[in-house]
Amino acid sequence: MTKVMQIKDIADYDGEEVTVRGWVYNRTGKGRLQFILLRDGSGQAQCVAFKREMAPDEFEIARSLSQESSVIITGTVRADERAPGFPGGYEIGIQRLELVQQADDYPITPKEHGTEFLMNHRHLWVRSNRQWAILRIRATIIKAMRDWLDDQGFLLVDTPIITPAAGEETTTLFDVDYFGDTAYLAQTGQLYNEANIMAFGKVYCFGPTFRAEKSKTRRHLIEFWMLEPEIAFCSLEELMDIEEGLVCAVVERVLEKHPRELAIIERDTAKLEAIAAPFARISYDDAVTRLQALHAQLDDPQQRAELAIDWGEDFGSPHETALAEMFDKPVFVYHYPTAVKAFYMSPVAGRPEVCRSVDLLAPEGYGEIIGGSERIHDLDLLAKNIDQMGLGREAYQWYLELRRFGSVPHAGFGIGIERTVAWVCGLNHVRETIPYARLLNRKYP
Numbered sequence: 001m002t003k004v005m006q007i008k009d010i011a012d013y014d015g016e017e018v019t020v021r022g023w024v025y026n027r028t029g030k031g032r033l034q035f036i037l038l039r040d041g042s043g044q045a046q047c048v049a050f051k052r053e054m055a056p057d058e059f060e061i062a063r064s065l066s067q068e069s070s071v072i073i074t075g076t077v078r079a080d081e082r083a084p085g086f087p088g089g090y091e092i093g094i095q096r097l098e099l100v101q102q103a104d105d106y107p108i109t110p111k112e113h114g115t116e117f118l119m120n121h122r123h124l125w126v127r128s129n130r131q132w133a134i135l136r137i138r139a140t141i142i143k144a145m146r147d148w149l150d151d152q153g154f155l156l157v158d159t160p161i162i163t164p165a166a167g168e169e170t171t172t173l174f175d176v177d178y179f180g181d182t183a184y185l186a187q188t189g190q191l192y193n194e195a196n197i198m199a200f201g202k203v204y205c206f207g208p209t210f211r212a213e214k215s216k217t218r219r220h221l222i223e224f225w226m227l228e229p230e231i232a233f234c235s236l237e238e239l240m241d242i243e244e245g246l247v248c249a250v251v252e253r254v255l256e257k258h259p260r261e262l263a264i265i266e267r268d269t270a271k272l273e274a275i276a277a278p279f280a281r282i283s284y285d286d287a288v289t290r291l292q293a294l295h296a297q298l299d300d301p302q303q304r305a306e307l308a309i310d311w312g313e314d315f316g317s318p319h320e321t322a323l324a325e326m327f328d329k330p331v332f333v334y335h336y337p338t339a340v341k342a343f344y345m346s347p348v349a350g351r352p353e354v355c356r357s358v359d360l361l362a363p364e365g366y367g368e369i370i371g372g373s374e375r376i377h378d379l380d381l382l383a384k385n386i387d388q389m390g391l392g393r394e395a396y397q398w399y400l401e402l403r404r405f406g407s408v409p410h411a412g413f414g415i416g417i418e419r420t421v422a423w424v425c426g427l428n429h430v431r432e433t434i435p436y437a438r439l440l441n442r443k444y445p
């Protein structure tokens, strides 16, 4: 048998005989000449079946291949500028063809399909060029984040998925029956990160997180992946520097590694090329002033209703979008009202109605992609907040104990993978950024 080649490497095999294994993306041609666009997961190449060069029975198979049939093809690679595919520029002249399975009528055809139909066929939809490109970019984004943190001296420390207590609001917890006890699916790994920094200094966790949120927006998933760095002896300003460095590294890596994928999804790369440090840093107070000024200029009643805001209210998607549109790079908004943020966030000294929190809003209407803060490191204040929220001290004993044995100022953040992918890829909904989305109305397939 000849060497099995991955199509992504086709340029290395010019003039050689190779074997490729994959699926028929498309077939065209007439009579004695058939063009098979074959995908193998790594790329796509045009394979040419010419009757004179093949055994008659194998040519007959080539001529009747249906979309998504699986095949093993052996042939000779030859350069041809016009040849389509990824990377393209080379085609394979078929000598032998083995049918693995002749596919049934494939439900996803080149014609338009509705989103619900495609989501119901997600197990097949992931094969389409566009989805292939998005999910490859997702993998690179995750790797770029991890590489950057590893290079900066962070240690990956995994945190549990099954937890005894809430990490964020109690309203979005998923219950799990834990041998007769109630446990919850993790909303965040943060609380454990706070223990781990006292052992390792700078850590991050990366994993699935769960929010039983009755939100049906283009930014909300029930199950999403989050990368959460946490740093001992870190201020809010230093935290913003880290976030900025991480986000720039991610965008840079995607631009460098994925020009082809970005072209497939028709992303305007000029918008991504503009992403460079520093990002603007504005306070919540300033953000509200800006939104109110914008609101005063609006005529459209619906827009006016959506964008109305009083000091003290949390931002909704329209506010975040409007704020982000005032900048062409991501923008930090810091010192949110304490009342709208989580129980563990440090109050601002001398102004406890606001807290040492920071959200990073992505440009082009993508809204919050990162949430972070300085954490309360004072035992009494943290205990008071836990009581006030009615969280019940029992389950938080270990967390409170961290404030008794060498407590230090510390800070951390969580970056949502799907929202980051949606922004980098320019998608209008997070459902395409994760292989199998869990949405309010969907847990299939």
Ligand code: 4AD
Binding pocket: 167, 168, 187, 188, 189, 190, 211, 213, 219, 220, 221, 222, 224, 226, 228, 229, 368, 369, 370, 371, 372, 373, 412, 413, 414, 415, 416, 417, 418, 419, 420, 430
């Ligand atoms: O702002 P959040 O809720 O922060 C935390 O969970 C902190 N414990 C993180 C930390 O400081 N270690 O979530 C952080 C990010 C958001 O900015 C967003 O990108 C993403 O996680 N996110 C969601 N993504 C998709 N669907 C949802 N329902 C999300 N909720 C949060």
Ligand code: MG
Binding pocket: 359, 368, 370, 371
């Ligand atoms: Mg948040």
